Amino acid sequence: MHLILVAVVVLLCSGLFALLWGGKPSRANFLGVGGALLGCLIGIVPAAMILWTGQTEAIHWAWPVPYGSFFLYLDALSAFFLLPILGLSAVAALYGSRYLFSYRDRKNLGAAWFFFNLLVASMALVVLARNGVLFLLCWEAMSLASFFLVTFENEREGVRQAGWTYLVATHLGTAFLFILFILLSRGTGSMDFDGLTRASLPGTTAASLAFALAVIGFGTKAGFVPFHVWLPEAHPAAPSHVSAVMSGVMIKTGIYGLLRTLTFLGPPEPWWGWLLIGLGLVSGVMGVLFALAQHDLKRLLAYHSVENIGIIGLGLGLGVLGMALDQPVMAVLGLGGGLLHVLNHAMFKGLLFLGAGAVLHASHTREIDRLGGLIKRMPWTAAMFLAGSVAICGLPPLNGFVSEFLIYVAAFKGLWSSSTTLAAVAAIGGLGVIGGLAVACFTKAFGVVFQGEPRSAQAAQAREVDWGLRIPMILLASACLAIAFLAPQMIQLLRPVLEVMTGPSGEGLQNAISVVMYPLRSVVLLSALFLLVLALLAWGRRRLLAGRPVVEGVTWDCGYARPGARMQYSASSFAQPLTRMFNVILRIRRQGQEPHGFFPQRASLRTHGDDVFRDGFYAPIFQGIEWFMLRAHNLQQGRVQIYLLYVAVTVLVLLLWNLR
Amino acid sequence: MNPTSFSLPLAAVVLAPLVPAVINRTKAWFAGRQGQPLLQGYYDLAKLMGKGAVYSRTTSWVFRAGPLVSLACVLTALAVLPLGGARPPLSFAGDPVLLLYLLGVARFFTISAAMDTGSAFEGMGASREAQFSALTEFTMLVSLAALVKLGHLPLPAGVEAGSPYSLQGIYASLTATMWMRYGTVLLLAATALMVAVLCENSRIPVDDPTTHLELTMIHEVMVLDHSGPDLAMIFYGAAMKLWILCALLAGLLIPMRSGNAWLDAGAVIGGIFLLAVAIGVIESCLARLRLLRVPQFLTGAGVLAIVALLLAFWV
Numbered sequence: 001m002h003l004i005l006v007a008v009v010v011l012l013c014s015g016l017f018a019l020l021w022g023g024k025p026s027r028a029n030f031l032g033v034g035g036a037l038l039g040c041l042i043g044i045v046p047a048a049m050i051l052w053t054g055q056t057e058a059i060h061w062a063w064p065v066p067y068g069s070f071f072l073y074l075d076a077l078s079a080f081f082l083l084p085i086l087g088l089s090a091v092a093a094l095y096g097s098r099y100l101f102s103y104r105d106r107k108n109l110g111a112a113w114f115f116f117n118l119l120v121a122s123m124a125l126v127v128l129a130r131n132g133v134l135f136l137l138c139w140e141a142m143s144l145a146s147f148f149l150v151t152f153e154n155e156r157e158g159v160r161q162a163g164w165t166y167l168v169a170t171h172l173g174t175a176f177l178f179i180l181f182i183l184l185s186r187g188t189g190s191m192d193f194d195g196l197t198r199a200s201l202p203g204t205t206a207a208s209l210a211f212a213l214a215v216i217g218f219g220t221k222a223g224f225v226p227f228h229v230w231l232p233e234a235h236p237a238a239p240s241h242v243s244a245v246m247s248g249v250m251i252k253t254g255i256y257g258l259l260r261t262l263t264f265l266g267p268p269e270p271w272w273g274w275l276l277i278g279l280g281l282v283s284g285v286m287g288v289l290f291a292l293a294q295h296d297l298k299r300l301l302a303y304h305s306v307e308n309i310g311i312i313g314l315g316l317g318l319g320v321l322g323m324a325l326d327q328p329v330m331a332v333l334g335l336g337g338g339l340l341h342v343l344n345h346a347m348f349k350g351l352l353f354l355g356a357g358a359v360l361h362a363s364h365t366r367e368i369d370r371l372g373g374l375i376k377r378m379p380w381t382a383a384m385f386l387a388g389s390v391a392i393c394g395l396p397p398l399n400g401f402v403s404e405f406l407i408y409v410a411a412f413k414g415l416w417s418s419s420t421t422l423a424a425v426a427a428i429g430g431l432g433v434i435g436g437l438a439v440a441c442f443t444k445a446f447g448v449v450f451q452g453e454p455r456s457a458q459a460a461q462a463r464e465v466d467w468g469l470r471i472p473m474i475l476l477a478s479a480c481l482a483i484a485f486l487a488p489q490m491i492q493l494l495r496p497v498l499e500v501m502t503g504p505s506g507e508g509l510q511n512a513i514s515v516v517m518y519p520l521r522s523v524v525l526l527s528a529l530f531l532l533v534l535a536l537l538a539w540g541r542r543r544l545l546a547g548r549p550v551v552e553g554v555t556w557d558c559g560y561a562r563p564g565a566r567m568q569y570s571a572s573s574f575a576q577p578l579t580r581m582f583n584v585i586l587r588i589r590r591q592g593q594e595p596h597g598f599f600p601q602r603a604s605l606r607t608h609g610d611d612v613f614r615d616g617f618y619a620p621i622f623q624g625i626e627w628f629m630l631r632a633h634n635l636q637q638g639r640v641q642i643y644l645l646y647v648a649v650t651v652l653v654l655l656l657w658n659l660r
Numbered sequence: 661m662n663p664t665s666f667s668l669p670l671a672a673v674v675l676a677p678l679v680p681a682v683i684n685r686t687k688a689w690f691a692g693r694q695g696q697p698l699l700q701g702y703y704d705l706a707k708l709m710g711k712g713a714v715y716s717r718t719t720s721w722v723f724r725a726g727p728l729v730s731l732a733c734v735l736t737a738l739a740v741l742p743l744g745g746a747r748p749p750l751s752f753a754g755d756p757v758l759l760l761y762l763l764g765v766a767r768f769f770t771i772s773a774a775m776d777t778g779s780a781f782e783g784m785g786a787s788r789e790a791q792f793s794a795l796t797e798f799t800m801l802v803s804l805a806a807l808v809k810l811g812h813l814p815l816p817a818g819v820e821a822g823s824p825y826s827l828q829g830i831y832a833s834l835t836a837t838m839w840m841r842y843g844t845v846l847l848l849a850a851t852a853l854m855v856a857v858l859c860e861n862s863r864i865p866v867d868d869p870t871t872h873l874e875l876t877m878i879h880e881v882m883v884l885d886h887s888g889p890d891l892a893m894i895f896y897g898a899a900m901k902l903w904i905l906c907a908l909l910a911g912l913l914i915p916m917r918s919g920n921a922w923l924d925a926g927a928v929i930g931g932i933f934l935l936a937v938a939i940g941v942i943e944s945c946l947a948r949l950r951l952l953r954v955p956q957f958l959t960g961a962g963v964l965a966i967v968a969l970l971l972a973f974w975v
Contacts, residue, residue: 375720395765396758409754412825415809421973425805432801436794439768443790447775453718519752526736526758534732541728544889549712555777556884558874569783577791581955
């Protein structure tokens with residue numbers, strides 16, 4: 001436990017030192033990255049040990065703040081979230097050391113590393129904190145640190161806008177958390193988590209209210225639809241290693257908060273599970289649909305985070321429903337699948353954002369339709385991005401499949417009991433649709449960015465990034481492969497975590513885990529068989545082609561021998577059949593000039609896939625608030641006499657009130 | 661583990677190229693032609709395996725990996741594919757998901773290989789394949805879920821039950837009694853699966869494998885640039901995929917569960933060839949749908965699958 005504190009102190013101090021040496025970029029860079037790596041590696045040790053041994057550790061110090069105490073507690077649930085938080089942050093810091101260095105002339109790297117290390121430390125403390133005040137403090141530090149990281153390139157208008165949206169959204173979410181913690185601590189008068197139990201809430205209504213508050217408050221951070229609007233704005237605006245951390249682990253603190261709240265609330269109500277399944281289904285399908293319509297590589301990835309949070313929501317929803325209806329197998333497998341997807345998503349989404357960062361670094365554009373042919377110029381980045389794409393589509397033999405497989409088995413289990421059949425159908429059908437559309441989206445992203453011919457000079461001039469950026473991607477891709485092949489061990493590792501959620505019901509838990517042990521071993525076996533068959537086929541073809549003519553020519557284009565780069569299918573044209581099919585939801589706007597006459601001179605077409613929730617739901621509300629505030633502005637005349645009149649009237653009203 | 665379970669993949673490996681040949685012969689018979697010899701598929705494979713290869717300069721290693729991955733996927737999927745009541749080499753809870761997702765991997769790499777050529781035609785085919793397969797994957801998952809939802813009846817002697825959420829478990833329970841009791845559900849699921857078979861194997865009315873215009877193709881246009889052994893692997897992989905999906909449908913349509921695995925498997929293999937004849941008849945009698953109509957056709961199949969699942973819920 002004290003090692004964790006050491007890690008946090010190392011992170012904070014190194015950040016501070018980096019800030020102090022901000023004038024010397026290389027020293028600030030060294031201090032920031034070195035501290036982040038050291039801190040994360042120190043912190044991973046106790047987290048892994050807790051998961052391994054299943055024990056818990058605590059620190060409880062007095063803190064002279066009303067209702068506050070410095071109460072940290074490391075149990076399996078916290079440890080499970082700490083692993084990806086510290087692991088991905090370390091890899092991202094490694095990547096950032098090369099990535100940020102190209103900004104050394106324009107930006108204060110010391111400040112960037114200060115906020116990065118502060119973000120990592122606060123994320124770690126969020127999952128450790130066991131006191132409401134401390135939790136909210138760390139939560140706020142996490143939000144603010146990430147806000148300053150998002151606005152790193154604040155000279156650009158779009159980045160400032162994105163940062164502003166993020167700041168408003170995250171504080172609205174936090175407001176709900178304030179109410180939640182006040183509600184939870186009402187009974188005992190203490191904000192320490194071990195005192196927050198269902199006992200302090202009279203009746204199921206209050207517990208349900210607390211759950212709803214948690215879903216809104218934590219769901220805003222996690223990015224459930226319709227609370228996701230900040231996510232596709234903020235994540236693309238940040239530097240890529242920060243996007244990786246935000247998308248990979250920061251939004252997962254929302255999932256952590258939701259799970260932690262569930263442990264306070266005792267046995268869940270069935271409708272909580274239904275709500276999570278509904279939110280998960282909507283987030284998953286909407287997320288991937290909006291992703292399909294994007295032209296910006298990082299924005300596309302950000303929408304896929306919404307999709308993956310949806311998949312996590314489906315798993316957790318099945319789990320909560322299973323707990324509520326006393327179906328331990330569905331509960332354990334649903335929760336297990338959701339939790340494992342938290343880890344998996346951190347790995348492959350981190351990998352994809354780092355890949356997108358490498359593309360941006362090499363070509364200076366995120367516009368998918370201006371890229372192309374990068375696989376020839378950046379073979380390493382392309383291969384790693386491909387691995388990430390296969391993983392995020394949930395395809396074997398990588399890790400995304402394992403967690404989705406667990407959720408599928410949970411849903412199959414749920415099919416058999418009539419009270420959960422509809423939930424199971426939603427999960428199976430939802431995962432099917434999400435999976436199919438994700439394949440469409442990532443074949444589009446990979447195909448248009450990396451394959452074919454370059455569509456612009458920027459893409460043609462791109463060069464492979466150096467090892468400093470490549471190694472982090474290789475590490476994450478290896479993690480994706482390793483998790484897939486260690487799937488049975490992973491579920492054993494999850495055991496103590498699941499115990500925290502479902503309570504120490506040893507028999508049911510072990511029983512549920514043993515239900516999937518054989519299937520997971522078989523999946524691993526078949527994945528290995530697949531790779532073996534692949535290798536044999538490759539070897540066979542090599543033998544066959546040895547000594548035979550293998551010629552290179554032009555691509556067959558109906559006999560047209562001079563295909564140009566602009567004749568290729570673009571990202572928009574690839575996605576067009578699907579986006580048109582779902583235009584009811586997407587509402588894509590088309591602008592442009594259609595070609596006229598026999599010899600058309602100029603034609604253009606632009607499509608915009610804006611977020612319907614942002615434009616259709618939040619924009620009117622905020623415009624209404626703005627309208628009201630402008631009216632209220634009339635009160636402010638800037639004359640002392642009028643203000644004195646206000647004071648006099650107020651005093652008069654109060655006096656009259658008192659007289660009554 | 662018994663010899664029958666290992667002979668199922670072996671039968672697929674040997675017999676798969678016959679299925680497209682049967683479809684061709686049926687179509688030839690309808691058109692009044694004599695048609696290709698039944699072994700033409702094998703001759704074509706042998707010829708292509710003996711050739712060199714031509715690759716486009718635009719392409720990368722993904723293009724060369726595409727056919728390998730696709731074939732490796734369908735070959736691996738054979739490990740969990742039951743033929744009616746006959747047990748596959750490996751069977752475990754959730755294996756229907758693995759089978760469908762392996763087909764998903766094959767699709768991912770087929771599409772990626774098509775995008776690798778930089779050709780507008782292949783991009784077009786890839787885009788359509790991505791759209792249509794997203795719809796059929798949903799249909800197949802939901803139909804199989806409907807079959808999982810059924811299956812409570814006691815099994816005939818000698819039929820191995822398998823895990824209730826495995827393909828083996830699903831197909832072992834699909835007896836004649838099941839057809840009498842839940843005929844509507846099974847018929848709806850079978851119809852939905854039939855549409856999936858037609859779409860996934862690029863058959864009329866979704867796609868026309870014999871068309872000559874690149875603009876109207878879906879699957880064929882994606883493999884235009886492949887040649888030699890690569891093309892052989894693609895043809896063989898396509899035949900294998902046809903075999904797998906036909907086996908899923910034939911196992912449902914032929915409720916023979918005698919308890920003798922050889923007999924059951926033989927009946928389903930017969931069913932696969934009967935399905936090939938049926939596909940030939942459909943191809944001879946129908947025209948290809950307009951491309952804009954195809955999503956409606958596929959969505960309709962998805963709706964049938966959902967109705968099947970809901971009915972399975974109520975009965």
